Amino acid sequence: MIKSKKETLKSTFIINNKPGRCLVYLLMIFGIIGVFAPLLIVLNVSLKTNEEYMMKGVMTLPENMGNISNYVRAFVEGNFITGFMNTAILVVVSVPVTIIIASLVAYTLSRFEFRARKLVYLAFLIPTFIPGMTVTIATFQVIKSLGVYNTLLAGMILYIGTDIMQIYIFLQFINNVPVSLDESARLDGAGRIRIYTSIILPQLKPAIATTVILKLLGIYNDFFTPYMYMPKIKTVATSLYSFSGDKLAEWPLMSAAIILVAIPTIIIYIFLQRHIISGVTDGAVK
Amino acid sequence: MNQRHLSIILAGTMLAGVITGCGSTESAAPAESQATAQITETEAATADTAETVGALSGTITVASNRTDLEERLAQYAQAFMDENPGTTVEFETIKEYDDVIPTRIAGGEAPDLFYVVDPINQDTYKDYFLPIDDLEFTADDILFYENGRGTDGNLYVLPLTVSYCGMVYNKAAFAKAGVTDIPKTVDEFMDVCDKLDKAGITPVGTAFKDIWPIYAWCGWGEVTLTAGDNRGENKYAQQDEIYDDVMLSSMNIVRELYKKGYLEDDIMSANWDQFKLDLAQGKTAMHYSETWLPAQFVELGADPKDIGMFPFPGAKNIKAGAGKQWGISKDTENPELAKAFLTYMLKNPVADTDIPSNKNIEVNDPFVAELLSYGIEPLEPIVGDATFSNIKNDIELDGQKFFLTYVMEESDEKAAALIAEWNDKWAAARANYIN
Amino acid sequence: MKSRTKDKIYIVGFLLIPMVLLALFSYYPLMKLIQLSFTDWNGMSRDLKYIGIRNYQDIFSQKELFQTFGNNMAYVITALIQQIAGLFLAILLNSNIKMKTTFRAILFMPYIINGVAVAFMFNYMYDYSNSPINYILGSLGIEAVHFISNSYMTNFALSFISFWKYVGWTMVIYIAALQSIPGDVYEAARIDGAGFFQTIRYITLPNIKKMLEVSLLLSLNGALQVYFEPFLITKGGPNGRTATFISKSLELAYSYSKYGKAATMGVILLFMILVLVAVQNLFLKGDE
Incomplete structure (x- = not known):
């Protein structure tokens, strides 16, 4: 029954007895229903007209499976095109800059000897524990005095500020790159920056993939930053929020809006899920 | 028929505005006399913005809470920009x-025009x-004009709209339940609820989940004025009980409704949007609110003939109140434009369903007419000061949230104890404010 | 010597921008928060008065503020369950069962869906008269459930939303940790004939201890800071039943214009979390 040696080695348990296997699959089916049920219900409702929803309720299939009128209405009335555009701009600008900054910080912490190293690490760690909601007014004042309030720059600057998670992931990877590689490069006359670009960065590829995706999701999902610091610039999340303004009782329409917002990341996920999960897995392992 | 119901008579330098409510027959006289002094409304507006202000320029931001009117507001602003x-x-x-x-004001990013929010008084x-003060209006033009003065005597804010408190109801629902007479007393009201309930209709909608919709039942201003005391909430700054018999008589009605099951099945998930649909469709029969509300049911598809308003059962007066009070930010870069636009808003109602504070604009709201046709006089609060809200903030009392707690408290003794607790806190805190 | 000074320039160069951002958007606001906690600022006005530690005294004498931690407890409990469930799923999906990558991918999926969309979706699920869940229960002849009610369970209903969204993430983190355990350790255990629970107790848990602690800490941190679900769905109501520590402090700031006091609550929460971190660190060190 034993398959490849490697496979077995990595496994926590070898489950070979029938009842055990059945139990695992049963649990998995349970979990899959838990994940999909709410999404499918919302999808189902989103394809119904209001009248149909009132008359027949939730569980029947839509009379017309191709009824996308709710989607069209949500898309137009919710002004989601602007939302998607703005979110896209934020992602395109903030993600690469964050990656560069975070990897440079990790590189510095890993390869340079200096006394304040621990302190710097700690300085990036502590903000994780500051309750963000309570410091909005001061943050607002900074945004305002930088003159970027109500512009996309506000979001960009706030997103570029790196967090400990990225630095942590990068550090794990850089620490695994043998220092001897640096040394031999230095003997060949490479400077610190050359070492970073030609040795460190290529080794970071999987970590970069992961952080790109996490950061992207973070920006896509963030509601509070655009809501507070650039209310005029609607992103996907704030578009959905203001769309809900007076339509919370129109369930089919709201459902369509929910699905509309969920679709882009689900599509990305379907194509990239292998990389996302393995990236997180590799990145998180020390 | 003319719907001009209010006119303020200023007594000398007193800031007290006394209301003279006019029945539908009487109302013609004062309104006509005003009308002679005026050119027709639209002409006045155009002439004014074009001539007296001259070449306006610049950009202003106006902050509104009406997310449901986003498009209409944009068109409204466009109309102004076309003229200027x-x-x-x-x-x-x-x-x-x-x-x-508040966050934006603290950060120095106040909108150019906004309305009074809580920390401001x-x-x-x-x-x-x-x-x-230099806007072209006086207390003869704008209702609640004097209420907009600050402690230093200058005028800072003005309401764009006014409204009257009353029961909004669905006539079709009443008919279905066989209710023919409008309840005039609390007892009759309870009987009506009973009939509605038996007919399978939710007698009273609260939209409790969103909390604010129940404000008329438990707001100190609303309750006190309805009971015929024009001191409004300021009355409570003068006494040691924040919850007195007047307040409790109103709040206890809802407590009773809740106990008898005359509110929504599940008041915790009864949200505003759902409630509006239900009342528009006659699934819910009544809601205690103000005259700004009925038009929204018509917008949701209700037949205007099916929606009506009547005075709160047992009311001595109909509470008249100012809507949001708008002012111009101290930091605006374009004060002239902001003033011009505020003037424009005072002359041209943003939504035709609003009842304008500007007395020179004809009001043709059938719901207001119906509410006032019962012969109960509207009453307007006298101008007060900030003491009431200061004490209330001091003891951290949120009247609406507490109201929900009070309504849902099953034991009468515990409910009374909760009231006593707030009264004690009120008395203690008030001691610091009287000197 | 020369490369030393050169290195210094690099260190400064590489760290300058991130450190400046950190100072501007984390430490300045934090300092401001601490400063304001000693004032009576109303959140708007230009003048503020220093009132010493009165805010702190006020808060510690107001037991109803700390009662909000009772509501946070529901999130803490859910966070713990989420850790256990995540670990359990990780163990199952790190075994030799078929299609495990597909299962992983599906269970991870909620993590990638927009948070506002998820909150609204559950808002719909929890609506009493429209809830699809109640609809299904009704057709099975079971009485409808009041998800949002005056009972404490409402907090669990809300905390379940983040459970649904993040349990897959927790699972993946633990899979990562499990994969870092050398295979021969398990081999040895198997040869010794160790059972399921024995293996977990003596091999799995000790080996992923560090990850366990980090993950636990982060989710506790999240549970103490939670405000988003109450903000979007219940506004802290009904009846203060779902008010968390943070949402209560926001209420102080915005409903009663007591920003100084709200800031004090923020400082107290931060202090409590840092104590938690410190305790956990001590605990960790003591073990080693």
């Missing part, structure tokens, strides 16, 4: 207005708003 080339007026709609505006108008 070279100006830009942007409406910004904010759902959590009361949370967002008469004492501090001057810190946030420009004086607007």
Whole structure:
């Protein structure tokens, strides 16, 4: 029954007895229903007209499976095109800059000897524990005095500020790159920056993939930053929020809006899920 | 038929506005006399913005909480900009207005035009708003004009709208339940609820989940004026009980309704949007609110003939009140444009379903007419000061949230104890404010 | 010597921008928060008065403020369950069962869906008269459930939303940790004939201890800071039943214009979390 040696080695348990296997699959089916049920219900409702929803309720299939009128209405009335555009701009600008900054910080912490190293690490760690909601007014004042309030720059600057998670992931990877590689490069006359670009960065590829995706999701999902610091610039999340303004009782329409917002990341996920999960897995392992 | 119901008579330099409610027959006289002094409304507006203000320019931002009117507001601003080339007026709609505006003001990013939010009161108008005594209006034009003065005597804010408190109801639902007479007393009201309930209709909608919709039942101003005392909430700054018999008589009605099952099945998930649909469709029969509400049911598809208003059962007066009070930010870069736009808003109602505070504009709202046709006089609060809200903030009392707690408290003794607790806190805190 | 000074320039160069951002958007606001906690600022006005530690005294004498931690407890409990469930799923999906990558991918999926969309979706699920869940229960002849009610369970209903969204993430983190355990350790255990629970107790848990602690800490941190679900769905209501520590402090700031006091609550929460971190660190060190 034993398959490849490697496979077995990595496994926590070898489950070979029938009842055990059945139990695992049963649990998995349970979990899959838990994940999909709410999404499918919302999808189902989103394809119904209001009248149909009132008359027949939730569980029947839509009379017309191709009824996308709710989607069209949500898309137009919710002004989601602007939302998607703005979110896209934020992602395109903030993600690469964050990656560069975070990897440079990790590189510095890993390869340079200096006394304040621990302190710097700690300085990036502590903000994780500051309750963000309570410091909005001061943050607002900074945004305002930088003159970027109500512009996309506000979001960009706030997103570029790196967090400990990225630095942590990068550090794990850089620490695994043998220092001897640096040394031999230095003997060949490479400077610190050359070492970073030609040795460190290529080794970071999987970590970069992961952080790109996490950061992207973070920006896509963030509601509070655009809501507070650039209310005029609607992103996907704030578009959905203001769309809900007076339509919370129109369930089919709201459902369509929910699905509309969920679709882009689900599509990305379907194509990239292998990389996302393995990236997180590799990145998180020390 | 004329719907001009209110006119303020100013007694000398007193800031007290006394209301003279006019029945539908009497109302013609004062309104006509005003009308002679006026050119027709639209002409006045155009002439004014074009001539007296001259070449306006610049950009202003106007912050509104009406997320449901986003498009209409944009068109409204566009109309102004068309009349005044070279100006830009942007409406910004904010759902959590009361949370967002203070943060923005603290950060020095106040919108050019916004309405009074909680931390601002008469004492501090001057810190946030420009004086607007020089607008072309006087107390003869705008209702609640004098209420907009700060403690320093300058005028800072004005309401765009006014409203009257009353029961909004679905006539079709009443008919279905066989209710023919409008309840005039609380007992009759309970009988009506009973009939509605038996007919399978939710007698009273609260939209309790959103909390604010129940404000008329438990607001100190609303309750006190309805009971015929024009001191409104300021009455409570003068006494040691924040919850007295007057307040409790109103709040206890809802407690009783809840106990008898005359509210929504599940008041915790009864949200505003759902409630509106239900009342529009006659699934819910009544809601205690103000005259700004009925038009929204018509918008949701209800037949205007099916929606009506009647005075709160047992009311001595109908509470008349100012809507949101608008002012111009002290930090605006374009005070002239802001003033021009505020003037424009005072002359041209944003939504035709609003009842304008501007007395010169004809009101043709059938719901207001119906509410006032029962012969109960509207009553307007006298101008007060900030003491009431200061004490209330001091003891951290949120009247609406507490009301929900009070309604849902099953034991009468515990409910009474909760009331006593707030009264004690009130008395203790008030001691610091009287000197 | 020369490369030393050169290195210094690099260190400064590489760290300058991130450190400036950190100072501007984390430490300045933090300092401001601490400063304001000693004032009576109303959140708007230009003048503020220093009132010493009165805010702190006020808060510690107001037991109803700390009662909000009772509501946070529901999130803490859910966070713990989420850790256990995540670990359990990780163990199952790190075994030799078929299609495990597909299962992983599906269970991870909620993590990638927009948070506002998820909140609204559950808002719909929890609506009493419209809830699809109640609809299904009704057709099975079971009485409808009041998800949002005056009972404490409402907090669990809300905390379940983040459970649904993040349990897959927790699972993946633990899979990562499990994969770092050398295979021969398990081999040895198998040869010794160790059972399921024995293996977990003596091999799995000790080996992923560090990850366990980090993950636990982060989710506790999240549970103490939670405000988003109550903000979007219940506004802290009904009846203060779902008010968390943070949402209560926001209420102080915005409903009663007591920003100084709200800031004090923020400082107290931060202090409590840092104590938690410190305790956990001590605990960790003591073990080693």
